[in-house]
Amino acid sequence: MKWQIEHFDEVDSTNDTVRGRAEGAVVVARRQTAGRGQRGNRWCSAEGENLTVSVALEPVFLGVAQQFLLSEAVALAVVDVLTEYGIEAAVKWPNDIYVGDRKVAGILIENDIRGSVLGRSVVGIGLNINQLDFPVELPNPVSMRVATGVEYNLDDVLTTLLGALGVRYESLADGCFSDREYADRLYRGGIRARYALPDGTQFDGTIRDVLDTGELIIEMPGGEMRHFLFKEVEFVM
Ligand code: BTN
Numbered sequence: 001m002k003w004q005i006e007h008f009d010e011v012d013s014t015n016d017t018v019r020g021r022a023e024g025a026v027v028v029a030r031r032q033t034a035g036r037g038q039r040g041n042r043w044c045s046a047e048g049e050n051l052t053v054s055v056a057l058e059p060v061f062l063g064v065a066q067q068f069l070l071s072e073a074v075a076l077a078v079v080d081v082l083t084e085y086g087i088e089a090a091v092k093w094p095n096d097i098y099v100g101d102r103k104v105a106g107i108l109i110e111n112d113i114r115g116s117v118l119g120r121s122v123v124g125i126g127l128n129i130n131q132l133d134f135p136v137e138l139p140n141p142v143s144m145r146v147a148t149g150v151e152y153n154l155d156d157v158l159t160t161l162l163g164a165l166g167v168r169y170e171s172l173a174d175g176c177f178s179d180r181e182y183a184d185r186l187y188r189g190g191i192r193a194r195y196a197l198p199d200g201t202q203f204d205g206t207i208r209d210v211l212d213t214g215e216l217i218i219e220m221p222g223g224e225m226r227h228f229l230f231k232e233v234e235f236v237m
Contacts (some may be wrong), residue, residue, distance in 0.1 A: 001165070001169060001170065004026060004191055005028065005158075008027065009027045009029070009173070010032075011032060012026040012032065012033050014035075014052055015031060015054045015110060017054070018054040018122055019110075019120075023056055023057055023058040027054050028158060029052050029053075031047040031204075032045065032052050033039050035052060035064075035126065038106065038108060038114075040233075043106060043108075043126050043127055044138065048154075050127060050130065051129060052125075053122050053127075053161070054123060055122075055165065056068075056120065057121045057123060058121070059118045059119065059121055059169075060119060060172070061175075062117060062118045063116055064116055067178065068110075068214035069095060069177060069212065070121060071107070071170050072177075073168040073177055075094075075097065075185075076181060078097045078127065078166040079091060079185055080164040082144070084160055085148070089104065090185055090186060090188075091182065091187060093186060094230055095109075100142070101237065102140045102141060103142065104128050104163045105127040106125075107123070108122065108126075109124070125161070125232065128141060128146075129143055130143060130144070130145045131145070131160055133144045135208075142154070162167050183209055189207050193206070193207075195236060196236050197234075203220065214229070
């Protein structure tokens with residue numbers, strides 16, 4: 001993938017700035033005034049300390065039913081970056097990136113459907129790199145620097161990230177992407193832990209797998225394998 005990188009001091013949201021640009025466009029901002037997270041949340045990131053970056057893709061080779069594969073590939077690319085810097089990371093389903101029990105990166109993918117395939121996708125990544133202090137209202141943030149004590153060069157991390165993203169995206173395009181790797185990298189995968197249902201009921205279960213549709217399979221206390229869609233189950237932290 002040939003990336004066309006544009007740097008901005010300030011944008012509303014890099015996802016909005018990159019939307020409409022050609023495949024391979026990359027927008028990086030020192031500051032977002034309206035950075036967006038999943039579920040309508042805001043994404044807060046200290047100016048110039050982290051990466052807030054979005055890329056434009058045209059994954060027309062993916063059918064609508066396969067869109068979760070893009071999410072998997074992007075999550076694994078972020079894990080690849082952390083691995084390259086010697087940091088062990090996991091994917092908290094569906095696509096938060098965790099170091100230990102804390103969130104180091106978030107991903108917001110916005111897809112435009114064209115007929116039966118994905119026409120365009122905007123992939124936004126917020127990766128906490130050098131930030132040391134976080135607002136108290138954030139539940140469990142961490143940065144690469146907090147994890148290792150090392151201060152990183154943002155341009156180097158960006159280069160590593162775009163390299164990893166290119167490799168994972170091309171493996172998707174070539175049809176040789178392995179979704180097993182995503183399942184193997186899951187935070188709490190195979191470990192009994194506590195979850196909550198939307199009505200507040202809690203239960204202890206074990207993550208066993210993820211389907212191509214993105215459904216999470218949890219082994220319930222009685223041994224039943226139950227499938228959950230996004231928002232149908234929450235991790236109790
Ligand atoms: C989440 O975990 O809630 C997803 C966070 C995604 C944040 C990134 S930062 C770059 C891009 N621009 C945005 O407005 N959001 C994404």
